[in-house]
Amino acid sequence: MDIDSTAKALKELGHPTRLAIFQRLVKSGLNGLPVGVIQEELSIPGSTLSHHISSLVSAKLIKQRRESRTLYCVVEYDRLKQVISFLQDECCTEGIVKG
Template sequence: MELEFAAKALKELGHPTRLMIFKHLVKHGYQGLPVGEIQEALSIPGSTLSHHISSLVAAGLVTQRRDGRTLFCVPQFETLQGVIDFLQDECCTQ
């Protein structure tokens, strides 16, 4: 993983609301959650939620898929693992 990519992911997760959203998605696994359920569970206004989800999508931490009229947000566990691996890559090498 490149430094810039890891930095962007960490920056987006560094915001309390985005971290709360991402943690909620992670709890629900690979199937993801409909945006409406995220909004209801976390009590975040729609426009605010949309802004934060867009940031997580831009960082590669979340993808979105449509099922009919429902928009699902899906956490990208591979990206999360990549960031963790990036941070641990040089652990104890000195």
């Protein structure tokens, strides 16, 4: 994962509302949640929620799927793992400076 796409993901997660949405979706697991449930549980107006979901989709942190008339949001767990790995991969690679 490159630095630009990681920065975009972290930027989108840097907004409190988007982070709350993402956190709730992570808790929901692989099935995700209907948009209406997210809206109700987090008390976010529909147009505002749509804007935030669009930002998370754009950063490839979540995807959406439609089942009949219900739109679900699901975390892209591989992408989440890539972001975490980007931050962890070089941990302590230069050793500890003694002084």
